[in-house]
Amino acid sequence: MYVYDPPYNKMRSAEFLDCHVLVIGSGGAGVRAAIEASCYGETILLSKTIAGKGGCTTMAEGGYNAVLREEDSCEDHFEDTMKGGAYLNDPALVRILVDESPERIRDLLKWGAVFDVTDRCEVAQRPFGGQCFPRTCYAGDRTGHEMMATLMDRMASSGTEVIQEVSVIHLFKDENTVTGALGIDRNGELLAIRSDSTILATGGGTRIYDISTNSSSGTGDGYALGFRAGADLIDMEQVQFHPTGAVFPYDARGRLVTEAVRGEGGILKNSLNERFMSRYDPERMELSTRDVVSRSIATEILEGRGTGHGGVYLDVTHLPRSQIESRLPVMLEQFLKFGVDIRDEPMEVAPTAHHIMGGLRISTDGQTTIPCLYACGEVAGGVHGANRLGGNALADTQVFGKRAGEAAGRSRKRVKKIHRKEIEAQEKRLAGFHEGSVLPTTIARSLQTAMWEGAGIFRTARELEKTLEVIKHLSSLPLKATGNSNLAECCTVQNMLRTASLVVRGALLRKESRGAHVRKDVTQTWDAKSSPYGHTWQNLKDSGVETGVKA
């Protein structure tokens, strides 16, 4: 380990850790990738948190979509996913997702995952939004936690070296190839790792919003790292606002209220006690896609039919108490902690920033547009198009985690160079934080408010431009580290600023309403299927929107 040594800001030693595959991120996708990669060579997994505890997989409640029954078909899963994604998805990636998701859940079951089963000893499935068949597998409402526990178990015997609580702040490059990464631990010590292949599995970034379901690690690190390394990102404007986030207490606002609540039969009502979804999607009602339900709830609130805490009601009191207790135990427990017994009274909910559908452009093997750099899970784009179906993210982590791990593992061993000047540049960057004057938390707060107000569910070019100006201003402020333990925090806030800027620029590039992205200032004559636009894309040099490319 290298010791970061202010005031000189030099690494004490010239040694590096070496490995074949470096995985950055310890959520579902990262751990799955490491398990696979470790079959091919020495694998290191860098985790910003204690591995297994960070990321959003462990918080994922509802489920995992997989076609397991004769009555269901991969074709239907494909069509549901494409339709739900407003046909912005990359069809090749969706095909792989639906075809391989059943195999990947079997891996988990073999490794010990305890999913709920039917009395016929089959994995139980429940209905989720936007799907023509109940294909969401679950472990109560702690599905992601169950998966994470299983994956951690498996990784423990895979030979992967896990390095805990190190934040990656830079990807090394030799000419156009990624050759490793520089990390910083919570004491401010630097750690450099040289790798044949590097996998970004850093998850999402909706912490850039004031109201978000994400864990503290959802700060968009991978988007920023990938972008700075020169990779292409697509569809960054596509941010999913989950329809049901908690609204009280204030500090816990945004906390996810799982879609499983509606899957189990939960009903949405406004303050007039109207089941308002009948106005927006009478056919699918509460189980419409997330973009539709979020907009419906937001509209009810904006038009003055919200509750005291600024939400709408989500009610399960008509369900049998035993069903709530066995299928939604985490929800029951969380709301009880906040003084609401969901068996007897309705929850209050409002939309909350949840998932970024966009991300690094990948091939079917998770290869980004930069050699030797892979991406999988939420940090990658293209799988979910303009709106992700509930239950598809957990499947995504496993399918593309495995693929990226395997492809990176199979990649050739090579001579990897790390240039001294890159390290020096990073040391200088960190040293600058000791001279700064604005605390990272101050900047993060301002950013989150600006993003929620100017780049939320409903968007206009004017508001987006204004938000971009705020981001530019915040990015120009000199970040201040109070001590070595705050250096990582400063880097993280820079990642948030970069991610926010990618989201806003993407939103300006896409001059249409599509899926989760709604431009109120654009009138359009087409629907999703006949849209003239494909992906928006951005990289260090250029940006644009694809036209005339049809799925």
Add this chain to the structure above:
Amino acid sequence: MKEMSVRVFRFDPSEDKAPHYQTYHVQVNEGARVLHLLHAIHEEHDPTLSYRYCCGSGQCGSCAVRVNGEPVLACMEEARDGITIEPLELPVQKDLMVDLEPYLASISSLAPREEFVMPPQDVVDTIKPLRSCIECLACVSACPALKVIAFAGPTAMREDLRLALDPRDTEDRVTEAVKAGLFTCTSCQACWKVCPKDIQIPGKAIEKLRALANKKGLTLPRHQEVEKLVKETGRSVVRTETSFLEQVPEVIEPVGPVKATVGFFVGCMYNLRLPKTALDAMEVLKRNGIRVIIPKEQVCCGSPLIRTGQVDYLDTLKRRNIDAFVFRKIDTVLTMCAGCGSTLKNDYTTPFRVMDINELLTKFGIEPPARLSLKATYHDPCHLLRGQGIRDLPRELITQVVDLVEMPSICCGSGGGVRSGIPEEAAALAEKRRDEIEKTGADIVISSCPFCEFHIMEHTDRPVKNITTLLLEGYREKDRKKMEKPV
């Protein structure tokens, strides 16, 4: 917004010689959690404060800390004015951050078979509650056993049972658990009570593992002797003196009007080791209008067998005990042994109500005793405090006689078969009790459980007395004063 004052443990091993506490006055929102309080300190007062958190919704187990000594998840526990926040009782890295990794790494992993087997629904139903563990290590922090002896700890045992039940695992987890200290658990249930996911580790994991160990012939020899004794004599301890049951009539009528009639379940310890204490209790009941019926055919409640995983003979004991009271049409059974009480309440399905003597006496009220000029401390029996949720009632009774000085509620080491099975551990835990007793400066130690009383007696020079004995002494003092001042 509201202002709160909070005391926080601070320690930076790279700079500080010793930990210290710092008090902050912070503004937080209505309904804020402890985590938000920490955020407020970090953002508004002191960016150097280190603490760990991640999901903020009770699902990842990163943020466990101790609030006023009790392990909680910072993200779920409501912030209150005047609290003290400390790290878990694990090696401190900095401030509220502790080193979780060595423990996490020690939890067993499933070793899968080549061919895939799907666990059947009943196995899934048993395993599921064990899987809700978020590995926050609150239980490890609270466990008294692993502070004095090599023990893998509560949550590792939980996972061992899960693996033992899971048909997909290929290893012998029961033997592994025995080697990892399965028999060191005292059944104190501290782990369960601090578990944010309410996993009943002693009852649902450790006792189940001990039952599986029993099937493999791995029960400790001393525990096997106890089972033999119960089978032969109906009692878990040897008769060395005249028993309580031999000294009392079947019905004890109270002095004065009858407030209530109860059946009395004496338990092996008060019957055979501390009969004098049980006789004291009878005197107190007599004086307070309680009519007591004492079926002589009652036997051991089975607790020593349940706690050690020897459950074959249990149904016989249960039937004999239940029949003894049902036959006499008794609707309320009184226990004064915390262990028996907890067992009858939690391990039996009884057609009658079970009440601990502290509940009974406070329910019907007692004649005020005289005050004794003594300072006492109270040892909470695990099977009363956590097994039956009785905390305040004994204190209400004690403070009617003497001044009470509190000490932390920690297991004395006598439960779970540890006193007989691993006496050195039981002694080490009792020595820690001795230290706490010393710190209080109390003249006497009061408790409400024969196991605790008998065990602590060997580890303190202060007299150890049952609550009812204390009350009786209060009455005797009252009578003596009355004699001195004839009306």
